[in-house]
Amino acid sequence: MAASQTLQLSSLNNVEILPIQVIDIEENKIQEPAVDEFDYSQRGQWLRAAVLGANDGLVSVASLMMGVASVKNDIKAVMVAGFAGLVAGACSMAIGEFVSVCTQRDVEISQMKREKRERSLDSDENDEKLPNPGQAAVASALAFAVGAVLPLLAAAFIKQPKVRMAVVFVVASVALVAFGVVGALLGGTPVVKSSARVLVGGWMAMGTTFGLTKLIGIDHGMQI
Numbered sequence: 001m002a003a004s005q006t007l008q009l010s011s012l013n014n015v016e017i018l019p020i021q022v023i024d025i026e027e028n029k030i031q032e033p034a035v036d037e038f039d040y041s042q043r044g045q046w047l048r049a050a051v052l053g054a055n056d057g058l059v060s061v062a063s064l065m066m067g068v069a070s071v072k073n074d075i076k077a078v079m080v081a082g083f084a085g086l087v088a089g090a091c092s093m094a095i096g097e098f099v100s101v102c103t104q105r106d107v108e109i110s111q112m113k114r115e116k117r118e119r120s121l122d123s124d125e126n127d128e129k130l131p132n133p134g135q136a137a138v139a140s141a142l143a144f145a146v147g148a149v150l151p152l153l154a155a156a157f158i159k160q161p162k163v164r165m166a167v168v169f170v171v172a173s174v175a176l177v178a179f180g181v182v183g184a185l186l187g188g189t190p191v192v193k194s195s196a197r198v199l200v201g202g203w204m205a206m207g208t209t210f211g212l213t214k215l216i217g218i219d220h221g222m223q224i
Contacts, residue, residue: 050139050140050143051143051179051182051183052140052143053093053097053139053140053141053142053143053144053146053147054143054144054146054147054179055147055176055179055198055201055202056089056093056144056147057086057089057090057093057143057144057145057146057147057148057149058147058148058150058151058172058175058176058179058202059147059172059176059201059202059205059206060085060089060148060205061082061085061086061089061147061148061151061152062150062151062168062169062171062172062202062206063205063206063208063209063210064081064082064085064209065078065079065081065082065085065151065152065155065168066165066168066169066206066209066210067209067210067212067213067214068081068082068213069161069164069165069168070165070210070211070213070214070217071213071214071217071218073161075155075158075159075161075164078155078164079152079155079156082148082151082152082155083152085148086144086145086148086149086152089144089148090141090142090144090145090148091141093140093141093143093144094137094138094140094141095137096140097133097136097137097139097140097141098133098134098136098137100136101131101132101133101136101137102133104131105130105131105133108130108131109130147175147179150171150172150175151168151171151172154167154168154171154172155167155168169206172202172206173199173202173203176195176198176199176202177195177198177199179198180194180195180196180197180198180199181194181195183198
């Protein structure tokens with residue numbers, strides 16, 4: 001009898017140990033994927049402002065300089081037009097981003113107030129999640145200036161008009177590819193697709209500006 005009772009106790013002990021092992025395995029399976037996951041949408045706000053600002057600055061100023069250069073060989077006219085485009089574009093980007101983020105912030109505050117009526121919310125935690133209009137405006141202006149200064153530096157020390165336009169085009173193209181790669185890596189999107197989209201868009205803007213400005217300048221005999 002004692003031997004049978006001992007066997008029964010040992011079998012019961014084995015049965016009790018098995019569920020614990022299964023639970024541990026299941027917990028590990030549930031916890032493991034969380035380590036590798038990353039929410040790229042958290043980078044959306046500042047990434048959008050930085051990438052859009054840099055691309056707009058580069059494409060806008062490069063296109064403007066090439067448009068002026070198509071009807072005027074004077075380097076001073078090209079550089080002044082490019083610098084004016086840098087200042088005007090940076091101010092425009094900052095103001096536009098500030099207004100846009102302020103509107104988004106107002107909408108989110110209104111939504112939080114409606115939710116607060118229904119349940120108790122911690123206002124401090126929600127304030128930290130709100131977008132910052134000033135930060136977005138400064139980021140957009142600085143990014144635009146960084147992109148815009150590249151074609152200006154590329155054209156500053158080249159005297160021959162055709163060579164100057166070619167250098168501006170090459171520098172702008174390389175910078176567009178670089179911006180596309182950086183944006184894709186930070187946003188977790190396909191690198192080739194993102195870079196090609198940015199590059200082709202920049203080429204279209206520069207080509208359109210150059211062609212239309214040259215056409216109007218030739219037809220009407222413009223003197224800049």
